[in-house]
Amino acid sequence: MRTFIVWMAGCLVVTLMVPVAMAQGWNMPVGVTDVSREVHSLHMTIFWICVVIGVVVFGVMFYSLFRFRRSRGAESANFHEHTTVEVIWTAIPLLILIGMAVPATATLSKMYDPSDADLDVMITGQQWRWRYEYLGEDVAFTSSLATSREQIRGAEARDENYLLEVDEPLVLPVDRKVRFLLTSDDVIHAWWVPELAVKQDTIPGFVNENWVRINEPGIYRGQCAELCGRDHGFMPVVVHAMEEEEFDAWLVERKEAAAQEAMGVDREWEMDELMERGEGVYGNICASCHQPEGQGSPPAFPALAGNQQLIEDVEWHLDKVINGVSGAAMPAFRNTLNPVEIAAVVTWTRNAWGNDTGELVQPAEVAERLAD
Amino acid sequence: MWNVVKSVLAAFFGVQKEDRRREDFEQGRAGAFIAVGILMALVLVLLVALVATLVAR
Numbered sequence: 183m184r185t186f187i188v189w190m191a192g193c194l195v196v197t198l199m200v201p202v203a204m205a206q207g208w209n210m211p212v213g214v215t216d217v218s219r220e221v222h223s224l225h226m227t228i229f230w231i232c233v234v235i236g237v238v239v240f241g242v243m244f245y246s247l248f249r250f251r252r253s254r255g256a257e258s259a260n261f262h263e264h265t266t267v268e269v270i271w272t273a274i275p276l277l278i279l280i281g282m283a284v285p286a287t288a289t290l291s292k293m294y295d296p297s298d299a300d301l302d303v304m305i306t307g308q309q310w311r312w313r314y315e316y317l318g319e320d321v322a323f324t325s326s327l328a329t330s331r332e333q334i335r336g337a338e339a340r341d342e343n344y345l346l347e348v349d350e351p352l353v354l355p356v357d358r359k360v361r362f363l364l365t366s367d368d369v370i371h372a373w374w375v376p377e378l379a380v381k382q383d384t385i386p387g388f389v390n391e392n393w394v395r396i397n398e399p400g401i402y403r404g405q406c407a408e409l410c411g412r413d414h415g416f417m418p419v420v421v422h423a424m425e426e427e428e429f430d431a432w433l434v435e436r437k438e439a440a441a442q443e444a445m446g447v448d449r450e451w452e453m454d455e456l457m458e459r460g461e462g463v464y465g466n467i468c469a470s471c472h473q474p475e476g477q478g479s480p481p482a483f484p485a486l487a488g489n490q491q492l493i494e495d496v497e498w499h500l501d502k503v504i505n506g507v508s509g510a511a512m513p514a515f516r517n518t519l520n521p522v523e524i525a526a527v528v529t530w531t532r533n534a535w536g537n538d539t540g541e542l543v544q545p546a547e548v549a550e551r552l553a554d
Numbered sequence: 555m556w557n558v559v560k561s562v563l564a565a566f567f568g569v570q571k572e573d574r575r576r577e578d579f580e581q582g583r584a585g586a587f588i589a590v591g592i593l594m595a596l597v598l599v600l601l602v603a604l605v606a607t608l609v610a611r
Contacts, residue, residue, distance in 0.1 A: 268569040291610060 189245045193237045200233065211376050214398045214423070218379030220289045228282055235278075293379075296393040299361030303352070307364075307371030307384035308408070309511070310413035312468060313518060314352045317363070321436045324518060325350045326466040327416045331474060334416075346403040349466055351420035355429035356396045363489055364390040367513060369411060375404035383408060396423040413470050447521045447545045453529070456542055460530025463523045468531075471511065476535045482511055487535035496532070496541060503528055504551060521549040558582065562590045566598070 203209065212222045217472040250256035262535050304315040308324075315322040328347045332338035362375055366384040374381040382392045404419040424432065465474070468486075472478050476487035486492060492499050504522055506514030515524060532539045561578050564570040578587070 263572050264572050265569060269567075272568055348596065 186355060189241055189248070193241050197233055197237060202333075213377045213379050214396055214400065214402065215378055215394050216397070217289070217293055217394070218377065220292070221379045224286055224289055227285070231282065246375075247310070261485075267289065293392075296361045297390045298359060299393060300358040301355070301360045303354075303360060303362055305352075305362050305364045305373050305384065307366040307368075307373065307417075308513060308518065309411050310406075310417040311366050311467070312348075312352075312373070312417065312419060313367075316433070316436075319433060319437065320440055321433060322440075323350050323436075324467065325352060325420070326420060327470075343403065345415065346405070346418045346420070348418055348420045351401070351422040352423045353424060353429060354394070354396060355426045356399050356423050357426060359393055359395045362392045362394070364392065367518075370408050371406045371410045371417070372408035373404070373419060375402050375406035375421055377402040378404075378421065381407055396421075399423050399425055416470065436509055441520055443520060447549045451522075451525070451542070451544055453533075453542050456526045456529040457533060459522065460526035460528070461534070463519065463527040464530050465536075467515070467519070476531065486531050487537060489537075492531070493537055493539055496528075496539075496543065499532065500524075500528055500548065500551060502542065504548070516552055521545040521552060524548045524552075555586075558586050558590050559594075562587065564592050565591070566594065 192201060208227055210222060212219055293302045302317040304313075304317055305312040306315070311324055311326040313322065313324045325348045327345070328349045329343075329345050330338060332345060333335045333340050345516050362373070362380070364382050364383070364384040365388060366386045368386060370386070371384045373384055378394045378396065380392050380394060382390050384390065400423055402421040402423065404421075406414055406417045406419070408414075410417075469484040472486050473483070478485035478487075478493070499539060502512060503519075504514065504516045522545040525543045528548075529541070531537065532541050532543070557578075561570065561574065561582070564574070
C-alpha cells in the first residue's frame with residue numbers, strides 16, 4: 183500500500199505541473215470571441231480527461247510493475263479471456279469518446295456557420311503577404327511584413343513583436359459578425375490568428391469560409407500556418423479590432439483615399455512623386471525576392487539592378503509586372519496593385535541603383551494597359 | 555439467425571466469448587455472417603446519418 187501511495191503522489195506532482203506550464207503561456211489562448219472561448223474550454227476539458235486517463239493507466243501500470251516484480255517472487259497469471267473485463271474496457275473508452283464528441287460537434291457546427299454576416303472580407307494569400315478586400319466597400323490593400331531587415335539580420339535588437347508586425351493590419355469592428363472568404367493566388371497558405379481561434383487554409387482556385395465576432399478591441403497577431411515557400415515565416419497576420427464607430431470612420435476614410443487614388447490615375451505625375459511612391463511599393467512588395475538593392479537572388483529571382491532587358495524595354499518590363507511570368511515565381515500584379523502603384527514601382531526600378539533610364543511611366547498608361 | 559446477429563454485434567463491439575466463437579466456426583455458414591455483417595454495417599451508417607441530421611437541425 184505504501185508504494186501505491188508513493189506512486190500516486192508522484193502522479194499528482196506531475197499533474198500539478200500543468201498549471202505551471204499554463205502560466206508560462208505554453209497553453210492555447212482563451213481568445214476574444216465566443217467561439218474561441220468555447221474552443222479553449224473544450225481543449226481544457228479534453229486535456230483533463232486525458233490527464234486523468236494517463237494518471238490512472240500509468241499509475242496502475244507502474245504500481246503493478248513495481249509491486250509484482252519477479253525479485254519478490256511474483257508469478258504471472260495465466261488466464262486467456264475474461265469477457266466482463268473486456269466489455270468494461272471497451273465500453274468505458276466508447277462512452278468517453280461519445281462524451282467528448284457531443285460538445286465538440288456542437289462547437290464545430292457553430293464554427294462552420296458563416297451565415298448572416300455584417301461584413302465580408304476576402305483574404306488572399308500570396309507569396310509572401312496577405313491581401314484584404316472589404317467586399318462591396320471598394321477598399322482593398324496588401325499587408326506585408328514590417329519588421330526591419332536589420333532586425334532580421336541581427337544587426338539591430340529584436341523587438342517584442344519581431345516578425346509579427348505588418349505595414350497595414352486588417353481592421354475589423356468588434357461586436358459584428360465578419361465573414362472571411364479565404365483563397366490564394368499561388369500556393370496553399372493558412373491564415374491563423376490564435377486569439378480569434380481561426381486557422382484556415384487558403385487554397386488556390388478554392389474559397390474557404392470562416393467567421394469571427396470579436397468581443398474586445400485590440401491588436402491580435404498571427405502567422406501563416408502552412409509551409410508556403412522561402413518567406414513562409416515572414417508573412418504575419420495582424421488584426422486591429424476597433425469599436426464600431428471607430429471602424430466606420432476608418433472605412434469611410436479608406437474609401438475616400440481609394441477614390442482619390444482612382445482620380446490620381448488621370449493626372450500627370452512628376453518624377454519625384456512617382457519615385458517616392460515607387461520606393462515604398464518596392465520595399466513592401468518586390469524587395470523580398472528581388473532584394474532591397476535590386477540585386478535579386480538568381481536564378482529564381484533575377485537581378486533588376488543593371489538588368490539590360492529591363493533597362494532597354496519598358497513594354498517588356500510593364501508586361502512582367504502586370505501579367506507575371508508563367509512558370510516562374512513572379513506573380514501577376516494586375517489585381518494586387520493599382521495603376522498608380524504599378525507606374526510608381528516601374529518608374530522606381532527603371533531609375534534606382536544605377537538603372538538611370540530617366541524614363542517615367544504615367545499611371546494613365548498603366549490603366550490603359552490594364553483595360554486591354 | 556438470432557445467434558448470427560448476436561455474433562456480428564459482438565464483432566462490431568470487438569469482444570466475443572471464446573465458446574461462442576468456436577461454436578460459430580463449427581456450425582455457422584460464412585455466407586450468413588457476411589450478409590448480416592453487410593446489412594448491419596448499412597444500418598450503422600443510416601443510424602449515424604440519422605443522428606447527424608437530428609443534431610444539425
